[in-house]
Amino acid sequence: MCTLEMPTATQDFAGTLLHTYNQAALTLMISVGHQAGLFDQMGTMPPATSVEIAAATGLQERYVREWLGAMVTGEIIDYTPETGQYHLPASRAAFLMRSSGSDNLAVFAQYIPVLATVENDILNCFKNGGGVPYAKYSRFHEVMAEDSGQSVLSSLIDQILPLAPGLTASLEKGIEVMDVGCGSGRALNLLAKTFPKSRFTGYDLCLEPLEVARAEAHKAGLTNVTFQQRDLTHFAPDQPFDLITAFDAIHDQARPDQVLAMIYQSLKQDGTFLMQDIDGSSHLHNNLHHPLGTFLYTVSCMHCMTVSLAQDGMALGTMWGTEKAEQLLKEAGFKHMSVKRLPHDAQNCYYIVKKEITYPKVYGI
Template identity: 45%
Template sequence: MTTLDEPVVTTDPTTTTGDDQAAVAERMVQVLNDGAINVLGSIGHQLGLFDVLTTLPWATSAQVADAAGLTERYVREWLGGVVTAGWVEYEPQGRLYRISPDHAPFLTGTGVDNIARTMGLITLMGQVTPQVIETFRTGGGLRYSDYPGFHDAQAADSAAVNDASLVETIVPLTGIVDRLRAGIDVADIGCGEGHAVNLLAREFPNSRFWGFDFSPEALVPARAEAAAWGLTNATFVDCDVAGEAQESSYDLVTAFDAIHDQAHPATVLANIHRSLRPGGTFLMVDIKASSHLEDNLDLPWASFLYAVSTVHCMSVSLGQGGDGLGTVWGTELATQMLHEAGFSDVEQHDLEADPFNAYFVARR
């Protein structure tokens, strides 16, 4: 019988066979190859090469390079990588290339299916890996300013989901669409580049919206977008939401993938509860995973989540002297912390269009 002092293991290392080791070796080589393909995917997305390929029928490397405004030799080598990855088809007689029709939806466009966009997060993690390695030895963590381009990458991923679903699917989960149309006060915590705030402000012109973030750099594009859209009901404020809360100031508070990397998430949640008026609603969108490692073994992107946490989300929290909750705090702990913050009515919703996130609706 297993006791708490005896860890449960899924394999017996004394019975490993040559076939097992061969399978492991094959898997390790595949990991190495897939990591390299990820880099090629990020390059292709950032340079617009995948989108260019969709505009061409069969084309030579020179034609692809010319259409993209890039150097042919680099484009040709990149094409070799994505051909061997199976993403681009190759006709050797004419040395012609075309994007695979089955792969195109996942490599192009601004929609939620474009995984090449998310691949950029892996390359960003690679940039800060030497600094993160040092924190393993010294403790502490990194600052948001140590991640050049992270806000842009995160904003692009969030925008794809919000453009497709925020107004039509996500906000209706709160049950207060009619009140938003009539006019209420709304705050978004950790608003980043503010696209969600601006989308809501445009859709509900009678309501008043505030976006809070402690990164002044992120708020620059937020304000620029609001100005470009002619919005007069969206305000962006540079502040730390772990500070003193505004008592009973808002009817709705939102937080889109922002709570888990706060320095002190419990304090922020308590402040959100305090800032809501009686009967107010909190919409929290955060990572959909379990708080228990053993329950994440079958989650297809679990390793990605733990990597993002190690290299970014946990680290920036620890870098602020925080709790280091991490990306994979899990829905169980999220629900528990919402109750501890004072929310008695907490519902979790899942959306087919966004399998990465859980949607919590909590009411004061």
């Protein structure tokens, strides 16, 4: 038997892998805690036993106790053996509770179990090509809506719209607005409620989130917003729009180039295209220190890239990058654009794109 010790670098890597597996398991438990409301409850409680926590949340104590074991060994929740009490410190609760708004990072943990449901389908694609269609994903639209609710909805009126000079004033007066890849329609319904003189139309490929959007619009009594199911790859609206928006939607399209060309053609002269998308580079080496790099490439492999391939698309993926985005915008016809970022949003950037006014040629002058 060899008695030589493994090289330090090898030991370090093995330790890194073990740490990774622990963190992956912890991510799953964070998702459970978020969905079960455990963080929301514990963030407002003094130190308590598992029995008290289960009673406060209406959950089964044995499951709560085992979940707490993962939280304690994962150094998220503190435990006092003498009293058998658990405590979620305020400094950690601030990043795990729904009431924290855009600071709540627990919502992102849900992507991991959602993506894991298509692992076998993705493996099949590795071997045989093709892609995994939207219909295969359980809860993806629900999680996406919650994610965008934090990153977009919370700042849409006060921070995102002002990135485009004069846009808020135009919406208050009344303009025609189209949202591309509207999903569950939370952004569009908020805009419709805030700007009753403007008219809003949302398009999406999937029926499931559109039904949610329509139900919420009906519940709110909104009459200035409609939602339609369309494959935007081969689509041309029957009217021009003053404003077109796309929130985290373009890179998922089968043919982003064709969709951007449609957007350009569908804008009125001097109209505005407001596009929110992932903030990253088209070049891998520029993403080595991206704070969410591994996470975003994983989401791309397990969702964004493959749903595009399922439609025989370009498969640009989540990390198509600002360079590729600007290239496709220019190829679509846009000449004037600016890329802006918001302090609270490390994941996205915002493209403010104008369709220039063209004047007829005047001869003889």
